[in-house]
Amino acid sequence: MSTSQSLGGNAAPIVAVIGDNEYKFGLLTQKIKSGIERIVQSRARTELFRDKNDMGDEEFKLAYGAYMDRISSGAFAFGGVNCRGFLTSTDGLANLVHLMAGISLDEGHRLVAEYSEEIAAVVGQIFTESFRSTRKAETPGKSEISE
Amino acid sequence: MNSLAVVASLTDQPYLLSMDQIAELTDYQIWRIYGKERDDRGVPKAIPGSLAPSKRESGIVEAKAKYLSMGVALGISIDELNAAWSKKNGGRN
Numbered sequence: 001m002s003t004s005q006s007l008g009g010n011a012a013p014i015v016a017v018i019g020d021n022e023y024k025f026g027l028l029t030q031k032i033k034s035g036i037e038r039i040v041q042s043r044a045r046t047e048l049f050r051d052k053n054d055m056g057d058e059e060f061k062l063a064y065g066a067y068m069d070r071i072s073s074g075a076f077a078f079g080g081v082n083c084r085g086f087l088t089s090t091d092g093l094a095n096l097v098h099l100m101a102g103i104s105l106d107e108g109h110r111l112v113a114e115y116s117e118e119i120a121a122v123v124g125q126i127f128t129e130s131f132r133s134t135r136k137a138e139t140p141g142k143s144e145i146s147e
Numbered sequence: 148m149n150s151l152a153v154v155a156s157l158t159d160q161p162y163l164l165s166m167d168q169i170a171e172l173t174d175y176q177i178w179r180i181y182g183k184e185r186d187d188r189g190v191p192k193a194i195p196g197s198l199a200p201s202k203r204e205s206g207i208v209e210a211k212a213k214y215l216s217m218g219v220a221l222g223i224s225i226d227e228l229n230a231a232w233s234k235k236n237g238g239r240n
Contacts, residue, residue, distance in 0.1 A: 006180070007176075008172065008173035008175050008176045009171050009172060009173045010171060010172075010176075027173045028173055028174070029170060029171050029172060029173055030169055030170045030171070030172055030173075031170040031171065034170070074149075077150070129173070129175065130173040130174060131173070131174045131175055
């Protein structure tokens, strides 16, 4: 195992040349995961307020209470159904790229639209290095220093 | 374990991490490095292969120990034995 893999989010970023530009991608740290959760929460809230005019006051209060309950119960947690659904969308992937590469959301959308294969490869590598379950099994007794 | 319990355990002994430090960790680091398996007394177990010497290194250490004990028994000083060992092994102690 390499030093970069062991250090994870604290290691040097993954540098990828996409198109004519160089991008530095950080790994999926708790901060980035939280960022995605906030976006999903915010989108649910936006949808709720968009429908506000079609609801009566009481109905909106109930709907808003339900929304707050969903936040408290972890309905928007990273890895949950809502986040998973969001990340499988083009918009979700663009937001992920925006957070991990520290670029604007518009730039994230452009990269996802124009360089989908490259982005998929980088994101795949990032997920592999960031999560325990996506790593290859580490063979007991095999020296990690020599890898 | 839920995320609250994970964060709480990292802020507690023996890690004492701040929230900012935890925010910069990946899941892999938390589970595989900070959350590594512990024995019955709570002492972290070694990650397989991480620091254990290879069989070859163990063999060399064992051979040197035998060589030194034999040399000392013959009345040769440790310094002389070490110098001779080093010369025989291309400068390696």
